[in-house]
Amino acid sequence: MALGFNDMGTGLFDRAARSLNEDRIGLAVTGLSRSGKTVFVTSLIQNLLALGHGVNTLPAFADVLRTDGVSRLLDVAILPAGASALPHFDQAAKLARLSAAQPAWPDRTEDLATISLMLTIARPSGLGRRIGPRRVRLDILDYPGEWLLDLPLLHQDFAAWSVQTLDLLRQPPRRAIFQPFLDFLDRQGATVTPDEALARQGHQLYRAALDQCRRERGLRFLQPGRFLCPGPRGDVPYMWFYPADPAQRGGMTNLLAERFEAYKLAVRTEFFEPHFASFSRQVMLVDVLGALVAGRAAFEDTVRAIQAIAGALRYGSGGGVIPTTASWLLRGMGHVLPPVLGRATDAAARHLSDPSIDRIAFVATKADHVPALKRENLRHLLRALVDPIAEHPAGAGAAIGHHVAASLLSTEDGSARMDGRAIPVVQGIVMGEDKVRPYFVGEVPSGPPPADFWSESFFELPVFRPPPIDPSGRTGLPHLGLDRVLADLIGDLVQ
Ligand SMILES: Nc1nc2c(ncn2[C@@H]2O[C@H](COP(=O)(O)OP(=O)(O)O)[C@@H](O)[C@H]2O)c(=O)[nH]1
Numbered sequence: 001m002a003l004g005f006n007d008m009g010t011g012l013f014d015r016a017a018r019s020l021n022e023d024r025i026g027l028a029v030t031g032l033s034r035s036g037k038t039v040f041v042t043s044l045i046q047n048l049l050a051l052g053h054g055v056n057t058l059p060a061f062a063d064v065l066r067t068d069g070v071s072r073l074l075d076v077a078i079l080p081a082g083a084s085a086l087p088h089f090d091q092a093a094k095l096a097r098l099s100a101a102q103p104a105w106p107d108r109t110e111d112l113a114t115i116s117l118m119l120t121i122a123r124p125s126g127l128g129r130r131i132g133p134r135r136v137r138l139d140i141l142d143y144p145g146e147w148l149l150d151l152p153l154l155h156q157d158f159a160a161w162s163v164q165t166l167d168l169l170r171q172p173p174r175r176a177i178f179q180p181f182l183d184f185l186d187r188q189g190a191t192v193t194p195d196e197a198l199a200r201q202g203h204q205l206y207r208a209a210l211d212q213c214r215r216e217r218g219l220r221f222l223q224p225g226r227f228l229c230p231g232p233r234g235d236v237p238y239m240w241f242y243p244a245d246p247a248q249r250g251g252m253t254n255l256l257a258e259r260f261e262a263y264k265l266a267v268r269t270e271f272f273e274p275h276f277a278s279f280s281r282q283v284m285l286v287d288v289l290g291a292l293v294a295g296r297a298a299f300e301d302t303v304r305a306i307q308a309i310a311g312a313l314r315y316g317s318g319g320g321v322i323p324t325t326a327s328w329l330l331r332g333m334g335h336v337l338p339p340v341l342g343r344a345t346d347a348a349a350r351h352l353s354d355p356s357i358d359r360i361a362f363v364a365t366k367a368d369h370v371p372a373l374k375r376e377n378l379r380h381l382l383r384a385l386v387d388p389i390a391e392h393p394a395g396a397g398a399a400i401g402h403h404v405a406a407s408l409l410s411t412e413d414g415s416a417r418m419d420g421r422a423i424p425v426v427q428g429i430v431m432g433e434d435k436v437r438p439y440f441v442g443e444v445p446s447g448p449p450p451a452d453f454w455s456e457s458f459f460e461l462p463v464f465r466p467p468p469i470d471p472s473g474r475t476g477l478p479h480l481g482l483d484r485v486l487a488d489l490i491g492d493l494v495q
């Protein structure tokens with residue numbers, strides 16, 4: 001049957017209504033490796049799906065979506081991966097592992113992965129209701145935290161990066177670990193001719209020391225990021241460089257500098273530009289407790305890394321929501337836009353050409369390692385660590401929140417006797433054991449720890465067994481504070 005004029009008109013109207021009713025929120029989940037990004041994304045998604053099924057696992061976020069006591073959230077669904085060229089965040093596999101009879105935490109993230117949710121939300125009232133519910137597409141990105149340390153590096157040339165890096169690794173505790181590499185540099189002196197074998201040798205020595213810093217000392221400011229986590233391209237030749245004294249001019253230094261520039265170009269064009277540019281909301285996860293128990297050097301290194309990353313991100317008033325039609329047009333046609341898309345599209349154009357983050361939530365993760373009484377201290381400590389970022393000119397345009405959360409609540413509060421006194425602790429089953437036991441993390445200072453706070457030893461937080469989880473995921477995942485993080489981060493965009 002041929003289409004009549006009215007049918008065509010209806011089709012057009014439907015499409016127009018759909019695009020009018022569909023918005024996109026880009027949420028980048030940021031944090032150093034092991035800060036809890038993958039668990040955060042898994043829990044966030046599962047709890048949003050549960051909320052879509054009417055199970056209120058995210059009370060503070062559900063409140064944002066309520067009008068006159070009635071929830072306006074009609075549905076939450078994971079969008080099919082379609083023909084996307086990007087690796088898909090495998091929510092089902094993550095849930096299956098966490099909820100298995102022998103539960104397991106997710107594997108280390110070796111590549112980036114994306115996932116999109118569609119939230120269908122009824123409009124508050126009146127006229128709005130006649131154009132149908134809003135559809136808000138939430139695009140989430142998960143990726144290896146090591147790569148973030150390349151963000152500050154993008155703004156440096158080889159000479160500046162070398163000077164800064166060599167200065168850092170001549171100080172303790174790096175100095176001892178990097179000694180074989182420093183000896184190598186001394187032996188090289190002013191090598192004038194580029195030497196492939198020597199370049200590789202230097203690279204391998206430098207890289208081995210980076211890895212040792214992470215494994216044995218819990219250090220975090222480890223650049224370049226792909227030396228520790230190469231990604232899908234593996235160990236390609238432009239990676240075979242290392243920091244070298246820029247005063248020593250010659251073929252070898254030129255080769256290293258050339259590789260450094262090729263490396264920067266690759267991370268910029270393959271990672272930061274295509275993926276980061278379209279995210280206006282950031283969660284920056286910080287394992288403050290892990291850094292605190294790891295000792296002074298690890299703690300200070302974590303702070304250095306977080307501040308360098310956050311300082312390199314671009315903030316501003318980006319607008320937050322991009323109509324999907326507009327962002328599609330922008331990608332497909334460059335910046336030549338039909339005028340009919342109007343004001344919203346201008347905002348999108350401004351946004352994409354000047355990518356900026358207009359809201360950022362800093363979150364101290366794994367807060368189930370401390371009892372409730374200590375969590376406020378933890379939040380104050382986080383705030384003290386990241387405050388310099390808010391004062392940075394680049395951070396001035398963004399709204400900044402500070403939170404304490406556990407994406408997967410794996411302990412309960414309890415009390416234990418220490419030196420004849422009852423002290424609040426958390427209790428849970430440590431992986432590999434089978435009995436519940438108390439854990440006391442020690443004092444959590446509410447500001448930067450004083451010099452006498454630190455002991456010499458390097459500890460790691462215990463890995464608790466995840467709590468029992470319904471394998472269907474319908475009841476969500478137990479958590480601490482994810483709802484407040486979500487309400488703060490995107491609450492304004494789902495009104
Ligand atoms: N107890 C507890 N442990 C957590 C939580 N979130 C993460 N972890 C631990 O931290 C590890 C690293 O988390 P993951 O999400 O893989 O970190 P990523 O490298 O940032 O993606 C996990 O394997 C868990 O052992 C949490 O909410 N509670």
Ligand SMILES: [Mg+2]
Binds near residue numbers: 037038039107143
């Ligand atoms: Mg991960």
